Amino acid sequence: MLGNFPAVTSEFERDTAVTRQDGGVAAFTDGGFPAVRFEAPVRAGWEIGQASNGGYLLALAARAMSEMAERPPLTVTGHYLAPVPPGPASVDVETVRSGRRLATLRATLHRDGRPLVTLLGTFGRAPESDVARMDGAPPELEPYELSPPVAASGEPPFPTINDRLANRLRRGDDGFRFGSPTGRAEVAGWLAFADHGPIDELGLLLAADAFPPPVFNSGLPVAWVPTLELTVHVRAVPVPGPLRVLFRSRFISGGLLDEDGEMWDASDRLVALSRQISLIPRP
C-alpha cells in the first residue's frame, strides 16, 4: 500500500477551506466584473479573545480569491470592518482583470448581509529575474528548541490561535509577558504551525499577523491593537521548516501605528513582507 496514503490536510488548510457556489452572485455594474460567491465558514480555534485573527481571515478570504484566480496570492490587502467571531460566512469574489500572468480580484467576507473584511489582491507569479540585491537578513535567533514559547491559550487573553501555532520568541522578546518589555516596539522569533503543516503562499498571509504585536514590547500603554488595514507581499514559496520573522512598529503617532513584518524561510530567503496600520485604542 506504499504510496496510497490518505490525503493529508493540515489544520490550516482544513480551516480555510471554501466552497464555490456557482450562480450565487450576479455580475454587477455596467462594466460587469464576473462575480462568484464562496461559502467560507470562519472556523473556531484561530481567535484572539472572542475575535478571529486578522491573518486567518485574510487567508480564508484570499483562498476564495486564489481559487477563482487559479493562481497564488502575490499582493493582498485587507480592510477590517468589524470583529469577526467564528461562524458561518461567505466571500463574494469579483475578477477585476485576468491577464496571462497576473489576475486582480476583489472580495468581501460577509455574514448576515454585513461586510466584515474587504480585500483587494493581485494573484500569480512574477517572471523570474536574476537582478537581485538584499538590504537585510533573517533575524538572529537562538535555535528553535531553545527559544521561549508565546503564551499558551490557557493564559489571558486566551488566544486560542496559540494552540494552532508553535511560535517561539527571540530570547528577551517575551518580556512583555512578564512586565519586562524590552522598550523597543519589536518582536522577532520562529513561526510554525503546531501540526507542522506547510506554510504556503496563503499560510504567509496568516503568518503576517500571527505574532504578538511588537508595540507590546514598547512599554507604551497599548493593550490591544485593532488593525484597520493589512497588506502582504508574497515574495517566494517557503521551503519546509519554521520561518524566522521580525515585526516592528516604527511610527506610533496621531492615534495610529504601523507594523512592518519580514518573513524568511529556512534557506535564508525572504518569503514575505507585510505592513499594517492600526488604531491606538483609548486606554
Place this chain on the structure above:
Amino acid sequence: MLGNFPAVTSEFERDTAVTRQDGGVAAFTDGGFPAVRFEAPVRAGWEIGQASNGGYLLALAARAMSEMAERPPLTVTGHYLAPVPPGPASVDVETVRSGRRLATLRATLHRDGRPLVTLLGTFGRAPESDVARMDGAPPELEPYELSPPVAASGEPPFPTINDRLANRLRRGDDGFRFGSPTGRAEVAGWLAFADHGPIDELGLLLAADAFPPPVFNSGLPVAWVPTLELTVHVRAVPVPGPLRVLFRSRFISGGLLDEDGEMWDASDRLVALSRQISLIPRP
C-alpha cells in the same frame, strides 16, 4: 474688495477634479453596496513618458472616493492594471461600509469599459492619542535652494510630471542621472508642487510615487519599474512648505522589488508612509 479673492485652485486640484454622475451606476451584488460613477478625466502633464504617473492616478481616483466618503483618505491601496495615457476616464466608487468615524470604499478607474486602476481605501481620521514613539526622523538634507533638481521634462524619458513638481534631490542622489549611481537603492530629497500648491491628504497620495525610483541608484540594470500595487498611509496633514522624503528599495529578488517611502513635513512630523511592489522588467 479685500477678502473677495477669486477661488484659487492649484494645478493638482484642477487636474484631479472629478464630477459626480448620480444615477450613473446601479447598486450591485445581492449584498448591494451603494455605487456612484464619477467623471474623472486623466489630465495631460503628469506623465512619465506616455503613461500618467501612478501617484497622480491614485490621487485622482481617491478624490472621487473621498468625495463619496465626505472624508479624507487614511489608507489607500491601488492596483495598476495597464498603462494609462491622458484622456477621458470614469471612476466607479462603492461604499463597502460607512461608519461614524471611518468609511471603507472601493473604486475602479476605467476607460472604454476597461479597468485601468482598482482601489480599496479607508477614509476618515483616527481618534487623537497621546501615545507616541518615533523610531525615525526626516532625512538630513541641504537647504532646498542648494539641493540639485530632478531632471526636467526636456530630458529623456521626458517626464512631463517634472514640470508640475519642484522636487530637489539630496546631494549625490542625482548620481543616477549622470552615470554615477550611489550604489544604494535609495533616494531622498525635497518634494513640492511647482505652483507651490498645498500638499493635502490627496496630495500625499501623489507624493508617494512622485520621486525617481530608488532602484535607479542601485547600479542594477533596471531602467523602468512597473508598479503592481501601491499603498499609502496618511499620518497627518502637512503644514505648508516642501516635504522631506526618503524612498528605499531594500529587497530586490524573485523578479520583484519593494519601495518604501517616508514623508515628513516642515514641522518634522511624519505625514505619510508608502510601500509599493513592482515587477523587475526584463532588460
